[in-house]
Amino acid sequence: MSVLRLCTRSCSNHIFSSTYLPLLQAQSVALANCIHTTAIRSTFWEKEKKSGYNTKITLPSRKELIVEGLRELKEEIKLWKEEMKEKLESDPILVYRPGEVDVVFNFKEDNALDRWVVTTDADHREGKSIAKLELSAAGAGLFHGSVNSEHVKDGVIKRTGYANIRTKRVRRSFKRESAFDWTQYNTLVMKIRGDGRNYLINLHTEGYFDLQWNDVYHFVLFTRGGPHWQMVKIPFSKFSCPQRVVYKIDRARFVWIVLHTLGFQLERKSIWTVPFG
Amino acid sequence: MHRQFVKVCRIHSAVNISNLVSVLRCSKSSQKYYCTKFENDTQGPNRTTRNADDNRKHSNNRKPPLPAIQNPFANVTNKTKDSYLAMLEIFEERDVHRRNHVEFIYAALRNMADFGVEYDLEVYKALINVMPKGKFIPTNVFQAEFMHYPKQQQCIIDLLEQMEDLGVIPDYEMEAMLLNIFGRRGHPLRKYWRMMYWMPKFKNLSPWPLPNPLPDDTLDIAKMAIDRMCTVDLRSKVSVFETKNVKDAIDDTWIVNGMSAEQSKLLSDHPCDKAVYIEGPFLIWLRNRSINYFTLRADPDQSFLHTQKEDQDDVSQINAPFFGTAVPRPKREVDKLRSVHQQEDGTIFAICATGTSTKDSLLSWIRLLEFNGNPKLGEIPVLFRFSSTVAAKAIEIESQTKPDTLQSHPRSNNKE
Numbered sequence: 001m002s003v004l005r006l007c008t009r010s011c012s013n014h015i016f017s018s019t020y021l022p023l024l025q026a027q028s029v030a031l032a033n034c035i036h037t038t039a040i041r042s043t044f045w046e047k048e049k050k051s052g053y054n055t056k057i058t059l060p061s062r063k064e065l066i067v068e069g070l071r072e073l074k075e076e077i078k079l080w081k082e083e084m085k086e087k088l089e090s091d092p093i094l095v096y097r098p099g100e101v102d103v104v105f106n107f108k109e110d111n112a113l114d115r116w117v118v119t120t121d122a123d124h125r126e127g128k129s130i131a132k133l134e135l136s137a138a139g140a141g142l143f144h145g146s147v148n149s150e151h152v153k154d155g156v157i158k159r160t161g162y163a164n165i166r167t168k169r170v171r172r173s174f175k176r177e178s179a180f181d182w183t184q185y186n187t188l189v190m191k192i193r194g195d196g197r198n199y200l201i202n203l204h205t206e207g208y209f210d211l212q213w214n215d216v217y218h219f220v221l222f223t224r225g226g227p228h229w230q231m232v233k234i235p236f237s238k239f240s241c242p243q244r245v246v247y248k249i250d251r252a253r254f255v256w257i258v259l260h261t262l263g264f265q266l267e268r269k270s271i272w273t274v275p276f277g
Numbered sequence: 278m279h280r281q282f283v284k285v286c287r288i289h290s291a292v293n294i295s296n297l298v299s300v301l302r303c304s305k306s307s308q309k310y311y312c313t314k315f316e317n318d319t320q321g322p323n324r325t326t327r328n329a330d331d332n333r334k335h336s337n338n339r340k341p342p343l344p345a346i347q348n349p350f351a352n353v354t355n356k357t358k359d360s361y362l363a364m365l366e367i368f369e370e371r372d373v374h375r376r377n378h379v380e381f382i383y384a385a386l387r388n389m390a391d392f393g394v395e396y397d398l399e400v401y402k403a404l405i406n407v408m409p410k411g412k413f414i415p416t417n418v419f420q421a422e423f424m425h426y427p428k429q430q431q432c433i434i435d436l437l438e439q440m441e442d443l444g445v446i447p448d449y450e451m452e453a454m455l456l457n458i459f460g461r462r463g464h465p466l467r468k469y470w471r472m473m474y475w476m477p478k479f480k481n482l483s484p485w486p487l488p489n490p491l492p493d494d495t496l497d498i499a500k501m502a503i504d505r506m507c508t509v510d511l512r513s514k515v516s517v518f519e520t521k522n523v524k525d526a527i528d529d530t531w532i533v534n535g536m537s538a539e540q541s542k543l544l545s546d547h548p549c550d551k552a553v554y555i556e557g558p559f560l561i562w563l564r565n566r567s568i569n570y571f572t573l574r575a576d577p578d579q580s581f582l583h584t585q586k587e588d589q590d591d592v593s594q595i596n597a598p599f600f601g602t603a604v605p606r607p608k609r610e611v612d613k614l615r616s617v618h619q620q621e622d623g624t625i626f627a628i629c630a631t632g633t634s635t636k637d638s639l640l641s642w643i644r645l646l647e648f649n650g651n652p653k654l655g656e657i658p659v660l661f662r663f664s665s666t667v668a669a670k671a672i673e674i675e676s677q678t679k680p681d682t683l684q685s686h687p688r689s690n691n692k693e
Contacts (some may be wrong), residue, residue, distance in 0.1 A: 226628065229621075
């Protein structure tokens with residue numbers, strides 16, 4: 001799948017809210033091979049945000065860490081300066097013009113690929129999929145590879161085979177974590193070119209409590225295939241979060257307060273090796 | 278009443294204790310058959326060794342039978358839906374108690390694909406029907422809360438999950454069956470209701486719907502693929518050519534071509550000194566079937582695409598000179614509209630899929646396009662731009678046709 005740019009769109013229906021709505025969502029099911037069916041329902045305390053998938057990186061010594069930190073201090077102060085300047089100078093935009101598209105991700109920018117991370121099931125030795133995100137000759141982002149659903153028989157994993165790209169976590173100066181503030185927008189607009197298969201768009205909205213750490217909102221991205229580019233507009237209200245298992249089946253409006261990462265995923269269950277791109 | 282009840286309870290407990298004692302006695306008497314550890318504790322060391330020796334001899338003479346792990350579905354010769362349903366019937370009639378029905382259902386689920394029934398709702402219903410009705414319905418709050426008969430419930434949940442993965446939507450009869458088996462508070466019911474809420478929502482969501490199941494014929498799939506790609510332009514026409522009609526064509530296959538009147542116009546306007554390219558193969562997927570397609574493309578017309586269209590509403594850059602009057606803006610209000618096919622990375626003239634995906638069939642495609650309303654193609658130079666996979670495939674196909682290469686095949690060498 002090739003993703004040229006990813007933008008958000010504002011409209012007259014603004015959502016003003018500063019609280020995180022309790023979401024009433026039922027476990028969701030999609031077209032075959034799209035949305036994962038059984039969500040892990042855990043009401044117990046979770047120790048870490050990665051739920052056991054933390055890659056163990058041996059940290060350098062404390063002295064090296066301090067030196068490294070001081071080296072990065074310059075850049076961070078520069079960032080902080082800009083933030084302060086922006087805070088003092090600019091007034092917040094209160095009225096967004098309806099129907100206007102603001103570009104957030106553009107692969108034609110410099111270092112556009114640095115904002116994305118590619119993950120597959122092979123990263124944790126749970127599968128054999130390969131995926132890459134590169135720039136094509138025409139300057140678009142090209143997500144390609146091969147999804148392999150050959151089962152790893154370790155007695156724990158039920159099924160394998162996925163490839164995923166996601167944006168890096170937005171941050172402020174001094175490595176403070178932040179989120180996209182898309183409260184004023186209500187549609188996701190993308191210019192893409194696919195291979196005719198269905199992809200999954202994941203919007204990760206991490207909450208404060210451990211129960212909300214893994215909240216991910218999904219929707220299916222249908223691609224036409226063929227040489228022509230395709231404009232996709234998906235309202236945020238279409239997204240649903242199957243992880244929130246509440247037995248009361250009701251659809252609640254999804255409110256944009258914290259959107260940390262955005263990702264595209266391809267999942268495969270039935271066929272063994274499937275090239276895509 | 279209460280006293281009586283207590284009495285009865287006591288009697289019952291007494292009976293139970295006496296039963297237990299008798300069981301213990303029995304076990305003491307049958308120690309040597311069941312409990313070797315007990316033996317070791319009571320008997321002397323010499324005796325135990327002799328006993329162990331005896332046991333070894335015994336085991337040499339007569340091996341104890343292994344627990345029966347048989348897959349009844351693997352031994353079937355004629356694997357059809359009828360034989361599958363017949364096996365379920367045999368299982369149901371074999372025994373009143375239907376022992377091991379959970380294991381049987383799991384085995385049946387694993388073997389569904391071999392029988393070709395994994396998309397069949399009727400078969401799933403027959404599998405659920407194996408479960409006894411009314412036995413697993415909880416009768417009080419605690420049973421309902423703590424998953425009454427967990428193995429059986431989990432088994433049916435797994436069955437429903439398989440249906441969900443394969444996109445088989447259940448119906449209301451299945452709900453009635455599950456209600457009869459697990460009751461209103463059963464977990465399979467919750468799963469069923471959730472499935473019936475979400476699955477129909479996603480069923481017809483795709484803007485390019487496909488028939489279910491897909492046809493097996495490659496030509497039909499190619500037609501559907503080209504048709505889908507051509508939805509970008511409503512005036513597109515999908516036509517099927519035969520390479521037989523072309524003179525000097527080597528391959529005898531079909532070509533599915535997608536082209537619109539607008540693309541024809543663009544091709545006739547294309548300058549003769551600029552080449553057009555046949556590019557490919559690219560992949561398009563229709564559910565789980567893939568088709569290779571090729572495009573006829575030219576480099577983008579940069580002079581047309583990048584002419585500055587003045588935005589009359591843009592007030593950010595008004596040209597207001599300090600001296601003299603402002604230069605009148607060039608107005609290009611009447612201009613050629615940009616076509617959908619004039620993409621930023623190239624102008625697309627046609628799309629095709631051929632039966633063999635070889636160079637020869639693509640050459641025939643260009644000839645056929647030339648004869649069918651695009652005479653300009655005879656004047657424009659056409660170049661091939663293949664990615665490596667097709668070239669390799671073409672060599673493979675060509676090598677198979679030559680008798681010399683067939684002999685050098687390793688298998689044939691072995692035979693000699």
